[in-house]
Amino acid sequence: MSTQSSGLRLFWAEFRDNKVALFALVVVILMIFLALFASLISPQNPYDLANLSLMDSRRPPGFVGSGGYTHVLGTDPQGRDLLSAIFYGLRISIQIGLAAGFVSLTIGTALGIAAAYLGGRVEALIMRLVDLQLSFPAILLALVIVALLGQGKVQLIGALVAAQYAYFARTAYGAAKAERGKDYIEAALATPLSGRLVVWRHLLPNCAPPLIVVATVQIANSISLEATLSFLGLGLPVTEPSLGMLISNGFPYMMSGRYWISVYPGVALIILIVAINIVGDQVRDQFNPRLRK
Amino acid sequence: MLGFVIQRFLQALAVMTVMSIIVFCGVYAIGNPIDIVLPPEATQDIREEVIRRLGLDRPLFEQYFIFMKNLLQGDLGRSFVYNIPVLELIGGRLPATLELVLISVFSATALGVTLGIYAGYRPDSWISKTIMAVSVLGFSVPSFWVGLILILFFAVNLGWLPAGGRGDTVEIWGVAWSFPTLNGLSHIVLPAINLALFKLAMMIRLARAGTREIMLTDTIKFARAAGLSEGTIIRRHLLKLISIPIITVFGLELGSTLAFAVVTETIFSWPGVGKLIIDSIGVLDRPVMVAYLILVAFLFVTINFIIDLVFALIDPRVRQESAA
Numbered sequence: 001m002s003t004q005s006s007g008l009r010l011f012w013a014e015f016r017d018n019k020v021a022l023f024a025l026v027v028v029i030l031m032i033f034l035a036l037f038a039s040l041i042s043p044q045n046p047y048d049l050a051n052l053s054l055m056d057s058r059r060p061p062g063f064v065g066s067g068g069y070t071h072v073l074g075t076d077p078q079g080r081d082l083l084s085a086i087f088y089g090l091r092i093s094i095q096i097g098l099a100a101g102f103v104s105l106t107i108g109t110a111l112g113i114a115a116a117y118l119g120g121r122v123e124a125l126i127m128r129l130v131d132l133q134l135s136f137p138a139i140l141l142a143l144v145i146v147a148l149l150g151q152g153k154v155q156l157i158g159a160l161v162a163a164q165y166a167y168f169a170r171t172a173y174g175a176a177k178a179e180r181g182k183d184y185i186e187a188a189l190a191t192p193l194s195g196r197l198v199v200w201r202h203l204l205p206n207c208a209p210p211l212i213v214v215a216t217v218q219i220a221n222s223i224s225l226e227a228t229l230s231f232l233g234l235g236l237p238v239t240e241p242s243l244g245m246l247i248s249n250g251f252p253y254m255m256s257g258r259y260w261i262s263v264y265p266g267v268a269l270i271i272l273i274v275a276i277n278i279v280g281d282q283v284r285d286q287f288n289p290r291l292r293k
Numbered sequence: 294m295l296g297f298v299i300q301r302f303l304q305a306l307a308v309m310t311v312m313s314i315i316v317f318c319g320v321y322a323i324g325n326p327i328d329i330v331l332p333p334e335a336t337q338d339i340r341e342e343v344i345r346r347l348g349l350d351r352p353l354f355e356q357y358f359i360f361m362k363n364l365l366q367g368d369l370g371r372s373f374v375y376n377i378p379v380l381e382l383i384g385g386r387l388p389a390t391l392e393l394v395l396i397s398v399f400s401a402t403a404l405g406v407t408l409g410i411y412a413g414y415r416p417d418s419w420i421s422k423t424i425m426a427v428s429v430l431g432f433s434v435p436s437f438w439v440g441l442i443l444i445l446f447f448a449v450n451l452g453w454l455p456a457g458g459r460g461d462t463v464e465i466w467g468v469a470w471s472f473p474t475l476n477g478l479s480h481i482v483l484p485a486i487n488l489a490l491f492k493l494a495m496m497i498r499l500a501r502a503g504t505r506e507i508m509l510t511d512t513i514k515f516a517r518a519a520g521l522s523e524g525t526i527i528r529r530h531l532l533k534l535i536s537i538p539i540i541t542v543f544g545l546e547l548g549s550t551l552a553f554a555v556v557t558e559t560i561f562s563w564p565g566v567g568k569l570i571i572d573s574i575g576v577l578d579r580p581v582m583v584a585y586l587i588l589v590a591f592l593f594v595t596i597n598f599i600i601d602l603v604f605a606l607i608d609p610r611v612r613q614e615s616a617a
Contacts, residue, residue: 132308132597135545135593135596135597136552136593137548137549137552137553139552139553139555139556140552140555140589143555143574144316144319144586147320147574147582148319148320220433224433224435227435227437227438228435228436228437228556231437231556232437232555232556232559232571233571233575234574247437247438247441251441251560254441254444254445254449255444255448255449255456259445259449262441262445263441263442263445266438266441266442269435269438270433270434270435270438273433273434273435274429274430274433274434277429277432277433
């Protein structure tokens, strides 16, 4: 236990050295914080229709609405305060990203490790399927599945998982295949320990680092993919807009110069995605022994 | 080698069959297209007549077999909405998409490789660092957002370029193209930049990584020792050596760019295949959805098949592995 925590401490010390990555991490945490406490810090509850007035719709940033307070970032076509809508949208985007990321991680890892551990026919079948899927663009796959399943949170997460589990399966398979051939796994299998225990206790933990890296990148990708699908009108229903939906709602008004409805939610989205990617890059570099001095 | 080709071919065929079943069942499981085809005040008699004429009263597997039979004869059905053969509909939209995709991919490759070689050749200069920073953005910023900003900037604020549509077209051999006219060309610029950005970022990274690796090899050292100028070394040796991975990725990306065009075409109302499929999903035009998905699956299965073959030709280990 103590070696593990000192390992973590070393990891953190190295991470802290990269100021850009540290700043990105702070941004990610801040965004999660905003999403978690959206209902407490938002000036307005954007889902409460009683709170909204059409008189206030599409107003520019700084407009003082009929509610008496200032809309710092303006309002959207439904008269929602854009800042509040962004906080709530962040919540939905992060929720979907995390849910899709973790379900894909679980399914993909299980498949990849099963393929590497069992070998033979199972390996051939699973990996052929995964490779086939990886050759299709994720956006197209997600688009098709959403079109087939219809709209809704669960359907959307299902589509994102179906589009992304293959990346985890590939990564887990590669790592597990390499570990499987090492002596310590052979030694563990030679003892009376059950195969399942060896997989859980020895194989899985040693495959974790590359999976963590893929997970951070894929969470960012899920968020981006969800936003894209919502923008195309295939994501979530309009009543609970994610960031992509907010951008999509504002798009028709952009031609007439009402840029803020699309631009500010987009800025929030970009900051979130870029920050997660920077953190992921740094973690990857730290796990990569080739880049170690 | 022949055994390998046959094996891969059968595999591709099996994948296509499975895909067609999934797509067919999936697409036919959603919604009721009758509501879209008919006005709400249509009588029951008309309703039943239309259902019969579209073949929607038969069991699903029968519909599938009819569909497959027609498919093998090159008939993908008629669009519910436009009431013309789907193949004609998609074929009519294809030139617009191809035009956009080819212009984007070619310009992204040309520019990306140039910038990537520079960034790999002088990794420490500030220009290289700027190039790499831009490529990171190209990777992580969702492309629909870039499209919006392009419209906001160049179409709304500056008013330099049109925000959507295809502009004037010229007919060449009965097919309309935008690129030969100045007006059409101005319509292509923004969507092409939008579509190209991701590819550009990727080409920069590929070319840079290749350049950095190859500049350290003996080939380059000997070329320098032989007194060749740096320009000659880059043109004659470096470019040749990095071109192999770039050509591979280029081929792969051509297919995925067709898929990405869905987003770009929607933003810029570019009347291509991507816009058609999004519109068809919106109105549940089943024959168009099925046909598009099957054509795309076919495209990707074909690309993979060709890549497998090429790799097998280059690398004998691949052949042996699959024979075992």
